Amino acid sequence: MIELPRTVEILVLFLLGPSWPMALMLPLIVGILACTLFFKRSFYRRSIVLVSVLALLFGESLLLIVFGLRKIELIKSSLASLRQFLPLPFALNLALAAVGVLAAIGAAVYVEFGRSRLPLAQLFPEVQFTEAPVQLVERVNRLAAVARISPPGVSLIDSGIPSAFITRSRRGFEIAVSVGLVESLDREELDACIAHELAHLKNKDFVLRFFATMAKVGLFARPLSYIIEPAVYRAREHLADFTAVKLIGGPAALISALSKIHESQIESLASSSIATACLFGSVRKSRITSLFNKQPKLEDRISALQEL
């Protein structure tokens, strides 16, 4: 067995958590390296690899439970040789995996049958919604037809801060656009923002995010999953930008919309000490916190679009 310096070993174990078959570590590390090195601008492949890594880890948890419960002799013998790599005793590993898988099942049931069946106002109690005007609904329907998806419901957010989001609620998928966004962007820019939200639907991001989040819940004992899951979200966010560009036929409108929103976030931060929470993601985050951020920085989105 390779002799690792103790500090490196502890660091690796901290990042990977109580991993049982050490063979899993290699594809994990390769996958994550591939994401950072090779798929720098291919956000589709990047998200797929990251989700696969999560699935692999989650699958390992399941294996651990199945084999652990059957008390196969193999585990005991292989464990003996791997004992030096395991930060936690086998029983604790098994318990953590079992709790994680149960929690993931619970969370899945909650999201599927609880949360996503609530009306929008209950999902976001801090946001005021009003009925969207016909023109806005028609605009969303037209863009949904271009994207060849069934049109989501449309709501207007009663707020002057430019923002938009799409979510699942009792009425199915629902896109919410703030008054501030509609009144301060021109027609093409608004289309670009709506197209971005619709792109999440077209790219099946809700399914992917669902699995990523469930895996993260299941792998709560593995610190690595807290970095992988937001990375999946960020990659899908970039991907939605690219899909939106295809839908509206060019990056110019989306770049200008994002730049304007970026400017308003910076200006309003500079003008007052009260930070504005914005659904487009926030500005001025350090490198460490942006690792856990589900929204990529607006600058990053703009520069990725400019490279097209």
Place this chain on the structure above:
Amino acid sequence: MRLQVLHPSNRDLRFALGDLEATVLRQLWETDRSLSVREFQGRISKNHPVAVTTVATILDRLHTKGIVSRELVKEGGPRYVYSARFSEDQFKDYVVRNVMGTLLRGFNDITVAYLAEKMTDRPQDRKVLSKYLDRLKQKAKG
């Protein structure tokens, strides 16, 4: 009305508001009607280039602070029209009362002594002071 942040080193409106907040609010006082976000931006960007999104964000904040009121117009694309809830004088009056009230609550004796001392410096202030003193004497009699 809520004033959360004071900037003691700034003069005028910017004492109580951010630079852009003050600029935006001034537009409302310079006209006697309500304005849409785009109208605000048109007026401001003559001197100071600013994105409509920024103006929309600033106005939303002024609304949250209770300094302006707004109405949602849905015809012809949803938008807000903003109007002032206070005149310039009312606003300044509120700021002074707010600040002095805080000082009086926190440092009563020092604040009163300082005011009395300052107000004997300038002739026009002395006039105001004596007027209030007369009123005080009458109140004591009655």
